[in-house]
Amino acid sequence: MTPNFVVLGIDTPGFHWPKLWLPIFLLWVPVILLSPIILLAFVALAIANRTNIWRVVAIFWDILCSLPGTHVRVSAQDARVLVRIL
Amino acid sequence: MNENRRQILEMLAAGKITADEAERLIAAVETERARPAGEYSGSLGGSNGATVKTRAKYLRVLVEADESMTGMKGQTTVNVRVPMQLLRAGVRLASLIPAQAHQQLDEALNRHGVPLTLSQIKPENLEELIYHLEDLTVDVDSSEGNATKVRVFCE
Numbered sequence A: 001m002t003p004n005f006v007v008l009g010i011d012t013p014g015f016h017w018p019k020l021w022l023p024i025f026l027l028w029v030p031v032i033l034l035s036p037i038i039l040l041a042f043v044a045l046a047i048a049n050r051t052n053i054w055r056v057v058a059i060f061w062d063i064l065c066s067l068p069g070t071h072v073r074v075s076a077q078d079a080r081v082l083v084r085i086l
Numbered sequence B: 001m002n003e004n005r006r007q008i009l010e011m012l013a014a015g016k017i018t019a020d021e022a023e024r025l026i027a028a029v030e031t032e033r034a035r036p037a038g039e040y041s042g043s044l045g046g047s048n049g050a051t052v053k054t055r056a057k058y059l060r061v062l063v064e065a066d067e068s069m070t071g072m073k074g075q076t077t078v079n080v081r082v083p084m085q086l087l088r089a090g091v092r093l094a095s096l097i098p099a100q101a102h103q104q105l106d107e108a109l110n111r112h113g114v115p116l117t118l119s120q121i122k123p124e125n126l127e128e129l130i131y132h133l134e135d136l137t138v139d140v141d142s143s144e145g146n147a148t149k150v151r152v153f154c155e
Helices: A024-033 A035-048 A053-065 B003-013 B019-034 B084-096 B099-111 B123-134
Strands: A005-012 A020-023 A071-076 A079-085 B042-045 B051-054 B058-065 B076-083 B137-141 B149-154
Touching: A005 A024, A020 A024, A024 A035, A035 A053, A053 B084, B003 B019, B058 B084, B076 B084, B084 B123
Parallel strands: none
Antiparallel strands: A005 A020, A005 A079, A071 A079, A071 B076, B042 B051, B058 B076, B058 B149, B137 B149
16 A cells, blocks of 8 residues: 655754644645656656666555555654654 | 464463463464465564564664764664565665676675675565564664663564
8 A cells, every 4th residue: 555644743942843744645646647648758768778667666666555654753852853654 | 273272272271471472372373374375474472482473564773872872962762663565675676776786786795794695685585584584683782881772673
């Protein structure tokens, strides 16, 4: 499953941000709208490049689909950064 | 009765494991049986060393460093959780590296003390690599007066 949300939390000593829930599933809208152009670009790359572009797409798709569950939290000097991919 | 289940019940009867641990171990055994052949798993330890394989989903890296190590005020902590599936997909990226670049990469890795041959990482031994990674636990504690801890493990 592709990631749906990215939770971003940044706390600094002088400023407290509320946690941001970024709905990255909305990126599907422009991707679907631009899909004919994207497909043409991939076909052009597949013809021009010696690398099997479909294999590259498959690997990057795998990476994209395995991102949910990633969690990074760093705290230092009263500042905190949190990134979660859901 | 399944042999593993019998062993778990015997350990429970002998008081070697608690009822909770027995429940977790039996659940793990059932999961293992339901899994298709060839799929690897990590391990779940009981309180007295009883071990049954379960599948690890995440690689965790925890770092705690104090001021003397980082030069920053207060303790610095890093908590990273990476899905194993992301590692699998990431290792597949190595297959995109052109063959002529492999030798240069291997030499560079060797120079920096990483005796790894990238060309040997193939999809067929990828699962084995992940399997052994699931058994990995690295604990680093500084002994020079500064409290720095690094933990790498799978869960």
